[in-house]
Amino acid sequence: MSRLLPLALIPLLIFAPETSRADSYFQQFVHYTIQARLDTENHMLIGTEEILYKNNSPDTLRQFYLHLYPNAFRNEDSALQRSYRQRYNVNLFNIPKAHRGFLDIESMSVNGSPVIPEIDDTIARIDLIQPLPPGESMTVILSFREKIRKHLGRAGYRGKQYDLAQWYPKVVVYDEKGFHPDKFEAFGEFYGEFGTFDVYLEIPHDYAVAATGLVQEGDPGWNINRAGKTSNSNKKQTGTYKTVHFHAEKVHDFAWSASPDFVVQDTTWNGVKIMSFFKRGNKKWKDTTLVHGVRALQWLSKKVGPYPYPQLSIVQALMSGGMEYPMIVLDGKVSEGLVLHEVGHIYFYGIFANDERAEAWLDEGFTSFQTGWYLEDRYGPWGKKHEWSFYEKITPQYTILEDAHRSLFPILRKGYGERLATTAEDFKNSYYTTVYVKGALFFNALRYVVGEEAFDRILKTYYERWKFKHVNEERFREVCEESSGLELGWFFEEWLHTRKKCDYRLDKIKTVRRKDEKGYRADVEIKRLGDIVMPLSLEFTLEDGSKRTYRIEGRLRTIKESFELPQKPKRAALNPQNEIMDLNLSDNFIPRRRDLQFDWPNNYYYPEDAYQIRYRPGIWYNDIDELKAGFLFQGSYMNEKAKRRLGVYYGLESERVDFSISLEKPIRLFGNNGSMSLSGYKMEGRNDITISLFLGRRKTLIHPPSHDFTIGFNFHELRNKRYVVDTEAYEEEPDVGPFINYVVDPQFDILSSRLTANLKLGRDWGGAKFDYERLATTVTFKTRAGWIPVSAGLRFFLGLVGGQMPLQQKFFLAGGGPLAQEQRFFLRSPGAIWEDLNYHQAGHGNLRGYLPGDFGVNRLFALNFEVGTQLPLGFLKKISGGIIHRVHWAGFVDLGEIMDKENPNALSARVQSLTDSGILDATLIDAGLGIRGELRFPFYNLGFRLDFPFFVNHPEVNGETDELRYRYVFSLDAAF
Ligand SMILES: [Zn+2]
Structure with missing residues (x-):
């Protein structure tokens, strides 16, 4: 704080309340008791909810808030739909009225006194008649009526299956920042208050139900369709209902899925019951999902800490992707990576409950990172779970890390990168790529900076200290610094709070024989082209093939270091694994790497460490040249920079050589991305030269509209009319002039x-x-x-x-x-x-x-x-x-x-x-x-x-x- 404080402010400061609460962590306690009847005729959920709420904060609460998420799907005016319109200019929810959903509170009381909540979109606000002092509890009782939407987003019904997530009036978190009454929008997920759930679900008797929590009473229907049985053997009359009581502790949400067509399988690992619910006849899901569930728990328990709940359910969901809830995950497809990702969320979101809207990177980044780590650990750098196909064997494939880089780096190179620590609704370009991919790469870079062992300690300490609590950047950073003994403020600041880029270049190496003839000295010069400073690792490969690796500081713009080596170095590489998100890895090697590839169709592999040249043979026929054959060569870095193309073809009968050539260079002009290009050909009687400038104008990556301009000059002539198919529609003289294209x-x-x-x-x-x-x-x-x-x-x-x-x-x-x-x-x-x-x-x-x-x-x-x-x-x-x-x-x-x-x-x-x-x-x-x-x-x-x-x-x-x-x-x- 500045010492030149205006005098007028001093009295205010004296009376200002204590605002620093770093050492006084608290969290509220909630006990929900919910009774809900599923009306499958009308797709309604009718119920009552009792919330016992204990105020563990040091503050007296005068308000209380509830999330009513289904209201996001009530009509076109919801915040969710507005944010979709603003963002994409599309109405994704242009759905028939009968398919929409909502959640109404019918009546409500606080400590026995009736109250009328003020409803705004997905938020209900209640002004407490009696403020709730620190340490005190109150009881909220309400009845609700929910119209279940036809499946959209994360929940709803389709056919007879009901996936119910964010379905009940849910308590808004109160933490050191106060309440978080955030309306539900296009981006961003959830934040829940830890507590206990007792949920009584009244469902048709022939339904099987999967849910957060353990069954206390009633028949969940798990024996109706045991795997192995071919059909639903429960022949009771339709229209009868049963009630199933689920109980869960130390969770902050409750989700469930019910269907008469679920086949149920289970197994036990380390005292945890793992259950799989899938549609009858789904052979892919059978058995494999349980195996993946067990592997996920083994992995997470080993790397982070023991799975703390008695049960895990993996459900074949109506959604196409996957979604996590405490003790239950809903997955649209069977995939080991998806199971790992979502079960990983039961840790990074469930056990470590961050505010997913404010800091999505902390849960999505973490679990994406751990999923990649698991797949690499189990299957190698490519994370390949299956046998390589013939095509995969003959064409190069991206590793997990390269794949992450190739989706993120083009966005960063084009200047559309965003800060990781951005609130979900403030993302303009790339919420998913930033939060999931850059988020995962952040943790990968952290592991590189602190080292494997310290990283293991970080995870264990994080678990011990913060399980079943609300976490955030600061709490995680403290654990990192403590466990590694390193000051990491710079790392968190640069990678989370800035849009800075990381780019180093291994400029030159001079090798001299030492005077005593006992080896060599390598004088290395490295240039820092980006603004982010990272510790570097330099790897020499010596004449006998052995390697020497050194860590060096990356702070200076020009880094000069000398190394004593026992033999002459053959090669040198600067961070060849690219843990530091170096945006141009091709200049990190001496000698520079070249990649020569046969240009198979559907091959989109562009290595990040080399300039690539692809070649492809071409052979065809025409009446003049008769058989015509040649090659097309295409060079580029990542199919973006230094694009060059050369095609050379020979006509067997005409004995003519034809060619085509083009050069393209990316440019930035007036804040827009574009390119300059020069191309020409001499091909089958035609000569053509084009020079052009292309500019693509868009404010953000995703907001329409996009404008593309090309301005250029073209020369075209026909020199040999024999090559023309319709001679009545073609003339020979040169055709010259400028052109403008606009899209x-x-x-x-x-x-x-x-x-x-x-x-x-x-x-x-x-x-x-x-x-x-x-x-x-x-x-x-x-x-x-x-x-x-x-x-x-x-x-x-x-x-x-x-x-x-x-x-x-x-x-x-x-x-x-x-x-x-x-x-x-x-x-x-x-x-x-x-x-x-x-x-x-x-x-x-x-x-x-x-x-x-x-x-x-x-x-x-x-x-x-x-x-x-x-x-x-x-x-x-x-x-x-x-x-x-x-x-x-x-x-x-x-x-x-x-x-x-x-x-x-x-x-x-x-x-x-x-x-x-x-x-x-x-x-x-x-x-x-x-x-x-x-x-x-x-x-x-x-x-x-x-x-x-x-x-x-x-x-x-x-x-x-x-x-x-x-x-x-x-x-x-x-x-x-
Ligand atoms: Zn996720």
Whole structure:
């Protein structure tokens, strides 16, 4: 505190209450007694709740708060729904009214006196008539009525299963910061008061129920569907109910799941009963889940401390991910990692109960870290639980640590990184990546800084001191400092409270032979490029293959150190394991590492420690070159930096060498990420050079809209007309000029939408023949995949070109035209594919029914509409061994209006005759049905589209007479 305190403040300070409570930890005690009846007809939960609340704080309480979480799903105005709208501009909860949920308090009393709570969204506030002094208790009694929502988020019903989490009026925590009456929002989880639960669940007699706590009384239904029995053998009349009493201590929440279809398995480990609840017929879940449950408890008990509860239930949940509650976890899928993560939460959230909204990293980071640690410990750096597939054997795979880096580092490198210690609702870019991934890497870095042994001591001490208590950063840091003997304030400050980056470079090494000839001296220079300071480790590999590792300080911007070595060092590496989150690891090695890879399809491995060069052979055919073969080389660091591309191909018959080349460099301009690029090719009779500058503008990573600008200059010419498929639509002279492309993705509500505009100015510079202005604009709307079973899309296209343009720059009625086609090797030159295939290269007018008679015009307006659903062809997936992944059907209509019929200059004689006969005055229409499929091969995913435009209103354009007849077009791309 400053000594120059204004005098006026002094009296205030004298009377200010004691605010420092660091040494006076307290926590409140709560005893819930809840009776609830599950009405499966109306999806209601009707009940009463008695809360015995003991005030262990040094403060007199004048208010009391309860969470009413189900109200987040009551209507569009809830804080949860508002925060989704603000954040994503989408209404994720645009669900039918009948599927919504809420929690109403019907009546309430405090110490026998009726009170009316003030309800605001998910928070009920009660002003206490009698304030509650320190050390005193009060009894709150209420009756509640809950409408259970159709499953959404973490809870609800689907079919006969009910997953009930955050379902009862739940006491808001009072700690040294006061009450935490936080409304439930898009991000952030929970915070509960420790205590005892006695819950009496009244459920249909044929239901099995899994819950926090131990059964005291009643039949939980666990014998109804013991594993091994094939069907529900309980034949009592429907409509009868049973009551099951669960009791739990030292927990801060109570969750349960009930279904008549659960199969129940259990086992015992170290006195703990481990139970697994899953749907009948789920072979994957059977047995394996119990094994994973046992392993989780063994691991956590060994690393942290004994599992302190008598029971653990793992339930096959309705949600797709997983969610943790005391003594019970709800997992959407069977996965060892997921079981480890969620059971880990019973420690890091359950036993060490932090405020998950204020410090999500402390529970999510910790349990993500321990899950990775477990998988590495058990299965090695890749954490591979199964046999490697053939594909995995021949292609490199990310280790657990590399995988974490590759999801986080691009966000940090692009400047969207956020502080770990951010309150959940204040995250703007990357809540999940920051909290889970960077959170886990924080603990990984901590283990590196303090060392393995001290880290083990930290976990044990943390457990002994803070089990069944509320933890936070300060409490955890104190344990770390005490157990390691290190001052760690800097570490917590830099990694949790700043957005600073860590980046070191091993600059140079000079090796000199010592004068006494007894070894070598290595003079090392390291540069600190980032702002975070970390202790470094430098590893030398000597001539005989042995290694020497040294810890050095990383504080200076230029670090110079000398090392005495018995032999000449062959290699040196600075933190090769990258425990320090070094954002560019490729410069941490001398000599620098190179990675040469065969470019397998679906191979997304970009090593963080090396510059990668991929190579891929290419072989195809066209009538001029005949067999054509060559290689494509692509170099980059992490597919982000220093991107270079070179393709070289040889035509066997023509004896011509073709090539393509491109260079790209990322840049930051006006606070935006972008790139500069130079590319060119000499390919099958065409020459092309493009130079461009790209800028992507977005305020945050997730908030729409995003804007992409490209400005550039292009030179294009055709030197050999023999390579052109449609010679009537292509001209040879050079086409030169600047261009601007703009793409905006506003993403509103349930539609995804996109506007693209590109403006090209053809200029007669340097004696070029063409001089024109060309504008192409497309707007598309598509339904988002998700809760709508129908997918629909609408596209508008407007193309305008004026002046002296080459034929290939016109707008084509049926598809993207020759310039779009020549970007694909199999469409570029004659003979590459079967001529009668009717390949539809999407674009421009997209009137697919007019494909055989396609031609270009100067002004074109078009509209395309598609609607369809997925075909229930699960059996095809089965019999094809998963290759036929998905099949959709779609109905489509395309409309096109040629806006310059009077000016069909430079069109072919055929088109001229169509113009003369007045056919093109009308709106051109086609319509039909099609299927879209996705094939998944081990090495390759292939989408295809087969459209049947049965109806074409002017068949004369195609040289046909019948409007209605069989026609087809084929494509590997979506229509739009
Ligand atoms: Zn988690």
